[in-house]
Amino acid sequence: MRNRRLLTPFSLSFLDIMSCGFGSVVLLFLIIKHNVDTYTIIPVDTRDQTSEVMLLEEEILEGRKNLAKTRNTISEIDEQLVEAQGMARRIMEKIQETRSLAEQLSDTTSAVELDRLKLNIKELEEQKKQLQEEVRDTGDDVRRLVGDGNREYLTGLKLGGKRILILLDVSGSMLDDTIVNIIRIRNMRDGIKRNAPKWVQTLRMVDWLTARFPRDSQYQIYVFNTKTRSALPGQEGKWLNVGNKAELNSVIEALGNIVPEGGTNLENAFTAIGKLRPRPDNVYLITDGLPTRGSRTIRGTTITGKQRLNLFTRAVKQMPGGVPVNVILAPLEGDPEAAFAYWRLAMSTDGSFLIPSEDWP
Structure with a gap:
């Protein structure tokens, strides 16, 4: 009988290892x-980055x-x-020629001829x-401002005064x-907010106005949103001298550091006018629409056009009499009654009204 072949433990272990591998x-x-097969694409929201790139x-x-424009203006x-x-x-x-001629005249020259020459x-x-x-005046302005030249004849703004006040809206809508x-x-x-095109244009308006202040006058710049304060901290209620160029430049620099935010309380701004002593004889109001805040709290989270007009009417009542108000309005979307309201304010105070173009000043 043929012997049966036996499997050794080594052979079984080798087969197990191969099978597992x-x-x-x-x-x-x-x-x-x-x-x-199951990978997914994760979307990346780049809208903010795209917006920043477009603004830049x-x-x-x-x-x-x-x-x-600056180079052209310097050449002009x-x-x-x-x-x-x-x-x-x-x-x-x-x-010199006329004087020489007068000296050469003989004694017989008539008195009439001498008087005419004089x-x-x-x-x-x-x-x-x-x-x-x-x-x-061309070489030494109050502040050096290079632009498109003097545009008073185009704007119709009434410039000048002994005590000039600029009221600048710094609310979020600017x-x-x-x-x-x-x-x-x-x-x-x-x-990005400080470099928003509308806000940059607004600061250029203030720069344009201050460059045309009379040298012997005084000024003050108040900024307002829900509160009203001097553009230069700690100078509320004081008149500043235009002749102090360093201080005027500090005011303009302080305006450049402001970030527009909050609502618009015009009532506080007009109340601040009455607190100035002596009162201003010329006011420039730079804003973009009717107020959204007042001394009274409005119920709800939204405000209607009628309510904003009522706030404007109450604010005007705080204006001291006999002060011209020159309005520079940059119209805001959805506020159609603002233009007429501010035009009426300017006309009733013997001021002027301007809606600037996109490239002014």
């Missing part, structure tokens, strides 16, 4: 294949435009200065003095002209 390879393959591109474009000012100096030189030569000399000297003042963009920008960083 093969099974591990198959399992690993199945796991990798499953993960590859707009700022760059605006900066290039302003640079070109240089040309005007050269022309004025040349005219003054010609007038001086004419004066009158000519006096007129020429007055023209020379006027030209010298124009040259000095970020943009539309409600959607206001909400969008309001949720961004403070740096």
Whole structure:
């Protein structure tokens, strides 16, 4: 009988190891294949980044435009200065010629002719003095402001005064002209808010006005949202001297650090006018719509156009009499009654009313 072959333990162990290894390879393959087939794409919200990029591109474009305008304006000012100096030189030569002619006149020259020559000399000297003042004004303004030149003849604003007050709206609506963009920008960083196109234009308006303050006048700049305060901290109720250029530059710099936010309480702003002593003789109000806050609390989370008009009416009652109010209005979306209300305020106080274009000043 043939002997049966016996299996050794070593052979069985080898087969077990091979089977386990093969099974591990198959399992690993199945796991990798499953993960590859079931991957998902995670969406990334880049709207905020896109908005910031667009704002930065707009700022760059605006900066290039302003640079070109600045260069053109400097060239125009240089040309005007050269022309004025040349005219003054010609007038001086004419004066010398007239004087020489007067000295050469004989004793027989009539008294009438001498009087006429003296009158000519006096007129020429007055023209020379006027030209010298124009040259000095061109080269030494209260504040150096390079732009499109003096636009009083276009704006119709009544400039000047001994005590000038600027009331500047710094509420959240000053970020943009539309409600959607206001909400969008309001949720961004403070740096983006300060560079919002509407707010930048508003600061340029203040810069334009301050550059045209008379040198011997006094001024004050109040900013208001739900509260009213001086743009320069600690200067409430005080008149500042235009001749102090360092202080005026500090006020403008402080305005650049403000972030528009909150509602609009015009009643507080007009009440602050009455507290100034002596009272201002010229007021510039820069805003974009009817007020949303008042001394009385309004119920609910929304406010109607009629309620805003009532708040405006109560605010006007706080205005001291005899003070002209010049209104610069940047209209806000959804506030159609604001233009007429502010125009009526300007006309009733013997002031002026302006809705600026996008590129003013």
